[in-house]
Amino acid sequence: MSYPDTYYRRTMTDTTVRPALSGQTECDTVIVGGGLAGLTTGLQLARAGVSVVVLEAESVGFGASGRNGGFVSAGFATDNSAIARVAGNEAAKKIHRLSVEGVEFVRDTIRDLNIADANPQPGIISALRYDGGDSLRQYADEMNRDYGSELEFMDRDQVRAVLKSPRYFQALRSQKSFHMHPLNYLRAVAAEIERLGGRIYENSAAADCRLTSAEKIVRTAAGQVKARRVVLTTGGYTGHLVGKLKRSFLPIATYVMISEEDPELIARAIATSCAIGDNRRAGDYYRVVDGGKRLLWGGRITTRAASPAALARELRHEMVGTYPQLAELKTELAWSGLMSYARHLMPQIGEMMPGVWHCTAFGGHGLNTTAIGGKVVAEGILGQSERYRLFQPFGLVWAGGIAGLAAAQLTYWKLQAQDWWRERAA
Template sequence: MPAPETYYSRTVATPGSRPALTGKIEADTVIVGGGLAGLTTALELARAGQSVVVLEAESIGFGASGRNGGIVSPSFACGNTAIARRVGIRAARELHRLTIEGVERLRATISDLKIDSADPCPGVLHLRRHDAKADLIAHAEEFACDFNYRLEYLDRDALRGLLVSDRYFHGLRDSRAFHIHPLNTLRGIAAEVERLGGKVFDASPATGAALTGAVKTITTPQGQVQARRVVFAMGGYTGALVPRLQRAVLPIATYMLLTEAAPDLLSAAIRTSDAVLDDRRAADYYRLVEGGTRLLWGGRITTRAASPAELARELRREMLGVFPQLADLKTDLAWSGQMGYARHLMPQIGQMAPDVWHCTAFGGHGLNTTAIGGKVLAEAILGETDRIAMFAPFGLPWAGGPLGLAAAQLTYWKLQAQDWWRERRR
């Protein structure tokens, strides 16, 4: 499957691909999947002196990790209330503390590895599209109390100084969150894994898996890896190799577009370098790139990937609904990618069998949660902590297969209708 052209692939700092695995090799751990979850796990294991092999079916960052909006902000796709209902308030707070740690760890990784091409930029705005602020302010106060994490409240006038739009009523600014070039970040992490002695292979899909016994074997079209343990981190591109994983993950498509370079037109509408997220169930998210000359816009989720022309039409409709003054702004590029979602809307991190681990279903959670997921998994493999136990309540339930996809699409349409009605009543 050829990789779609994206803003990130177009601007990648180090073009080129790694070789495919050929022949037979051995390692302490083989990781299937070259996204942020797999690479973070590999990095932490390699730092601990473990020998690691990463197998990527396409190229590093081919999946959601290399095509997303690049926003690094503490969050889970599943709301705090739903998490607390399942695990209790105290455990929910500890889980959320992990996402904050994920923000700081990813920032530190970019800094420590000197991945300058990640181009980290501070600031994320979380905006509300209807006129209700009490719970928003309460959320900011709770964050300050529980986590010593400050969120700045912005009223409508303050927001209009940043975004010339009638859509937004209230907002919170997170100055500790940031946004990045995710594909350059992934390539920088992969390079560090290799510097530490790990091996990273492109064009090496796992076609066979022998997972019983002391030695596990993963087979590719041209090679084989034998290892003490296996980690599966395939996300929205999980195939039939491990049926239990495939049954537990729904592949959900999300869309993005890149506009032409038009700095004057954009500056009349968007007067901030912060990334922007709105409060809808399937939020719009966007940010200026290339020094404010282009707009990167993402949003919508479906159970299928549309054609580039259809992607552009749907996303432009969303963009112009917020900024009608950008009607003359041309679309340069549009693409989609598949995220992995679990039925419970939480990451799935754990052990399926002795020395067989999984780290998946990060759709909607953000790069910070994916990064900390890989870190927590590596800690468990190394016997350093048992923090992975926090994810035990969120296991691998059947996601419903085709019926699950249909239900997900119907749920999304229902939520869209609720958003429309809520905003109409504003």
């Protein structure tokens, strides 16, 4: 199956087509899933000289890893206080530092592999849709003190000088964060794995497996892999290969669109090269791309994917509601992707049984957190660290199945209503 038609596919520079698995092969570690978590794990293992096979059901970067907003910024989908309530204060601080490390890991990988086509751009602005400057400034002070975050507080006038909308109040700007072309990054990481001796098979969905014995076997339609270890990193596109994993998170659809070229019109609304996200649950996130010529806009979540036309209407409604001056900006393309969300809104990382690892549920966490998840799994396999154990409090708990999806949708609508009321009162 080919890539979905997205802006990233249209601007993908590495068009390598990889073979499907045929016959039997062996390796030390087989990784199921060719997204960011799987490829990062594979990269770190291959760098250590471990023989690696990656099985991808479609094409490298096909899923949410290759068609998201491209944000690389420290933090998680849930806040530090919620993490601390479950894991404890010290563990919460270590977990946050992992996400900070993830930003630097992605940045270093771009530099070390010379991934110019990832086109990293500095700066992410996190903006409030209501007046809350005092609490935001306090938060910035705490993050700068505890983690060296170097967050810059922006008052309302500073915000509206670059985001020309009455919907925004205060904001934080992080110059340590950046945004990039995620698919070009993934394709380059895949090429490096292969340069180091790893093997990647596309159109090779894992259909069956035997995981309980010392020798693990993963079968596809036309072949099988024998390995000492298996790493499962399939995210929102996880099938029924391992029921415990499938039941532990919900596949949630999110949406992105790209505008036509109109740099002059876009500049009337957005006068910054920073990426922007707001403080609502599943709120808007967007950035100018192609040197300011186009606007990439994402947001909204549903428990099942909508049609491209319907999602374009939803996203345009959000964009024009924020920036009425962009009413004439035409949408050129819209797409969706499935992310995996655990009930506790944290990544699920660890060893579910001897020699069987999982690294998933990265919905809403950002590219850096997905990457550091793969890195700590590789460290665990190599015996370099046990940092993956920091995520033990956030295990493979049942996500509720169909009832969980319904509850997630109702919760999202409730949060949308709360956001609307809070903005109206601002």
